[in-house]
Amino acid sequence: MSKIEDKVCNKILERSKVGESKYGTTMERTDLSRLDWLIHAQEEAMDLAVYLQKLIDEEEKKKCNENCRCESRIPKWTRTTSMDELKE
Numbered sequence: 001m002s003k004i005e006d007k008v009c010n011k012i013l014e015r016s017k018v019g020e021s022k023y024g025t026t027m028e029r030t031d032l033s034r035l036d037w038l039i040h041a042q043e044e045a046m047d048l049a050v051y052l053q054k055l056i057d058e059e060e061k062k063k064c065n066e067n068c069r070c071e072s073r074i075p076k077w078t079r080t081t082s083m084d085e086l087k088e
Helices: 003-023 034-063 083-087
Strands: none
């Protein structure tokens, strides 16, 4: 295995210890249904999507410069026709 794979394996072992300490059980638990496991996995995936969006937003902000035409650099009055939006 590579050093990168070793790091991942070590992180999995550490998470396993934290999880067992926190929840008092392991992944071998039998009290959850298949649907419960699917819901847990979906919730983890949604968290991942939120983390990814945050990082994407941060990277996009870094790209913005004086020649940029992204929304944050265009005056609000040129992007809307609603007076209510201008008040925000």
